[in-house]
Structure formats: C-alpha cells, structure tokens
Amino acid sequence: MKHLAVAIVLVLCAACNSKHKKKETGQLTNEVHQHAQEAAQEQGSANAYMRQSSVEHLIRRFESPERDAYQQPQKVLDYLGDLEGKTIMDIGAGSGYFSVKLAEKGAKVIAADVDDDFQAFLQRRIAENNLENIETRKIPYDSPALKTEEVDMVLMVNAYHHIENRPDYFAKVKKGTKADGALVIIDYFKYEIPVGPPVNHKVSMDVVINELKKAGYTIFDVNAGLLEYQYVIRAE
Structure with missing residues (x-):
C-alpha cells in the first residue's frame, strides 16, 4: 500500500507539472501573439496617421x-x-x-x-x-x-x-x-x-x-x- 501511495503521488505530480508547463507554454504563445498583433496595429496606425493629412x-x-x-x-x-x-x-x-x-x-x-x-x-x-x-x-x-x-x-x-x-x-x-x-x-x-x-x-x-x-x-x-x-x- 505504501508503494502504491507513492506511485499515485508521483503520477499526480507529473500531471500537475505537465499542466503547469502547458499553461506556461500557452501564456508564452499568447504573449508572442499579442506582441505580433501590437506591432501590426502600430504599423497600421502609422499608415492611418499619415493619411489624416491630404x-x-x-x-x-x-x-x-x-x-x-x-x-x-x-x-x-x-x-x-x-x-x-x-x-x-x-x-x-x-x-x-x-x-x-x-x-x-x-x-x-x-x-x-x-x-x-x-x-x-x-x-x-x-x-x-x-x-x-x-x-x-x-x-x-x-x-x-x-x-x-x-x-x-x-x-x-x-x-x-x-x-x-x-x-x-x-x-x-x-x-x-x-x-x-x-x-x-x-x-x-x-x-x-x-x-x-x-x-x-x-x-x-x-x-x-x-x-x-x-x-x-x-x-x-x-x-x-x-x-x-x-x-x-x-x-x-
């Protein structure tokens, strides 16, 4: 039973770590995507800004x-x-x-x-x-x-x-x-x-x-x- 309990704990920890890594990866992906969107918006806004003038x-x-x-x-x-x-x-x-x-x-x-x-x-x-x-x-x-x-x-x-x-x-x-x-x-x-x-x-x-x-x-x-x-x- 002791060995079984240890095994269960290890499995739970592994699952927790995997979930945490996925969360971190997801956050990083979102940050990269957000940065790309912001850069695109800045470039688009630069063109729009210039076009405010004739x-x-x-x-x-x-x-x-x-x-x-x-x-x-x-x-x-x-x-x-x-x-x-x-x-x-x-x-x-x-x-x-x-x-x-x-x-x-x-x-x-x-x-x-x-x-x-x-x-x-x-x-x-x-x-x-x-x-x-x-x-x-x-x-x-x-x-x-x-x-x-x-x-x-x-x-x-x-x-x-x-x-x-x-x-x-x-x-x-x-x-x-x-x-x-x-x-x-x-x-x-x-x-x-x-x-x-x-x-x-x-x-x-x-x-x-x-x-x-x-x-x-x-x-x-x-x-x-x-x-x-x-x-x-x-x-x-």
Missing part, C-alpha cells in the same frame, strides 16, 4: 524648407558616396524629395511608392521639369517588386515604420540588391522630437538591426550623429 498637404510638408533644415539632404548624399551610374530604388519616394536629388548625382533612380497620388504627382514633376534618370514604380505593400539583383542600392527614408512583416519584406529587398550593394535606412529616433510621427509609431535602431538580421543582412554601419533627429543604418 496628399497635397503631405507634399508641401515633404518639400518644405523646414524639412530641408532637419533632413540635411547634402549630408545624406555625401554619406551615400559616389552615385554616378548606380541604380537606386527609393522606397517610399513620396513626392520625390530624394529621388530627384539622387538623379542629379548621376544615379538611375526607381522612385517606388504604394500610393497612386504620389506616383501621379512625381510623374508630372518628372515631365514638367524634364527630369532624367528617374522612373516611377507602383509597388504593393508587401513587396519592393524588385527583380533579382536589379539595383545597387535601396534607400528608405522615414518609411521603415510603415512596412509590415519587415523581415520577410527586407529579405526580398536583399534579393533584389546586387551582392556588393547596400540597403540604407534613415528614420526618426524613437523619442519625442519636433518632427516625425508619434513615438509609438517609430522603430528604434536596435529593432531595425534585429529585423534586418532576420532578413539576412550581416554587416551594419550605424550612424546616430549625422542628423539631429534621425539615425542612418547601412546594411549589407
């Missing part, structure tokens, strides 16, 4: 002297180096703020955006100003729509936080970039600053790096001092 208002803001003051485009172009003859995709090109400047430096530019109104504005801008070396490309939300090794560089300015499923998205970006090419991300620091979206829409540098590692990038140059309100990450 395209015309956004274009004026994107092309304003105030943006020039903090964006310091010449510093960015100097950082990017010699662009003559290189093919560059500008993802989230919007009004063409950087696309035009890249083309003026001799790059062949693919100005990519998900928005028809921005693409239409940029097409008019290209035609009216006889701009060369720029083509527009409407892209879906979940892909850069690049051919394998199509470009030398991908530039994304102030748009990283709009992308969903980022490791998968940037794995496609990497596939579309030449072996010796690079991805350059410029986005806002994740704290209160006078420009950019609300803090909860921003993505911190360490999160960007971790997500790009998952996408297959292994070499990083991180510059947090080039611009006052933005970090620059070059990934290869």
